[in-house]
Amino acid sequence: MSQLEALIFDVDGTLSDTESDGHRVAFNKAFAAAGLDWDWSVELYGELLAITGGKERIRHFLNLHHPEMLQEPGIDERIVDLHKSKTRFYVELLESGAIPLRVGVERLLRQSRDAGLKLAIATTTTPENVTALLKANLGEESISWFEVIAAGDIVPAKKPAPDIYVYALEQMGLGPDRCLALEDSHNGVLSATAAGLPVLITVNGYTQDDDFSGAITVLDQFGESDNPAKVLAGKEIEGEYVTPEALKALHQSAQA
Numbered sequence: 001m002s003q004l005e006a007l008i009f010d011v012d013g014t015l016s017d018t019e020s021d022g023h024r025v026a027f028n029k030a031f032a033a034a035g036l037d038w039d040w041s042v043e044l045y046g047e048l049l050a051i052t053g054g055k056e057r058i059r060h061f062l063n064l065h066h067p068e069m070l071q072e073p074g075i076d077e078r079i080v081d082l083h084k085s086k087t088r089f090y091v092e093l094l095e096s097g098a099i100p101l102r103v104g105v106e107r108l109l110r111q112s113r114d115a116g117l118k119l120a121i122a123t124t125t126t127p128e129n130v131t132a133l134l135k136a137n138l139g140e141e142s143i144s145w146f147e148v149i150a151a152g153d154i155v156p157a158k159k160p161a162p163d164i165y166v167y168a169l170e171q172m173g174l175g176p177d178r179c180l181a182l183e184d185s186h187n188g189v190l191s192a193t194a195a196g197l198p199v200l201i202t203v204n205g206y207t208q209d210d211d212f213s214g215a216i217t218v219l220d221q222f223g224e225s226d227n228p229a230k231v232l233a234g235k236e237i238e239g240e241y242v243t244p245e246a247l248k249a250l251h252q253s254a255q256a
Contacts, residue, residue, distance in 0.1 A: 002177040004251040006118035008168055012125055013184035013204045015105050016133055019049065022099045026090035030082050046206050052124040052158045052187055055083045087128055094132040101137045104222030108242055113145060115244035120148040122168045124158045127151040147172055160190035165197055180251050186210035198254035216254045
């Protein structure tokens with residue numbers, strides 16, 4: 001039976017509740033700066049989250065609400081420019097301290113490193129977004145905590161395709177049986193399990209009603225000693241919050 005050697009984290013919704021008060025706000029700022037009257041409400045953005053990737057999300061929105069714009073000359077370049085603008089606004093929000101990490105994330109990352117577990121990231125968001133989130137909340141040195149930051153367009157197919165996880169595994173030189181994915185969404189479960197990885201879920205406001213079939217366990221958060229994690233479905237965890245030891249036990253049970 002293989003031992004757990006590495007944790008591979010999703011970012012948006014897993015490390016931080018970035019979507020509603022981060023990405024959505026940044027998209028709207030980019031639209032306004034470009035002279036567009038689009039406004040992505042909390043509800044609309046929740047629907048658009050079915051599509052992974054920012055540029056893909058803009059294109060999906062246009063297909064639903066402004067299909068004629070997809071026929072305009074230069075629309076591909078305009079979508080790319082809008083997304084670059086959105087990223088700049090998002091990084092500004094991060095640098096202002098407006099987007100903290102979720103409960104238990106910093107503790108779990110530090111404890112996992114101390115326990116000798118390797119850390120990696122597999123996400124559809126851009127590399128700039130990932131490093132800005134880490135720097136803002138954990139300091140610049142935290143980027144070096146991760147052996148691999150697999151992000152953005154580094155692979156052609158985004159989640160729910162397994163490509164981003166396959167890439168992370170290849171870069172670490174590890175098989176999926178030695179790793180555990182930590183995710184927050186249905187697409188995340190599909191992506192990780194398609195790559196052969198066992199998955200732990202922590203839900204958020206946008207994903208709490210997702211189908212998490214295939215996950216080992218579903219939690220409301222990673223938790224802390226004074227703010228315990230609640231098991232919503234699947235296997236119980238050892239203790240009242242997620243620790244490296246609890247993850248190793250879950251990994252073993254998944255293999256059994």
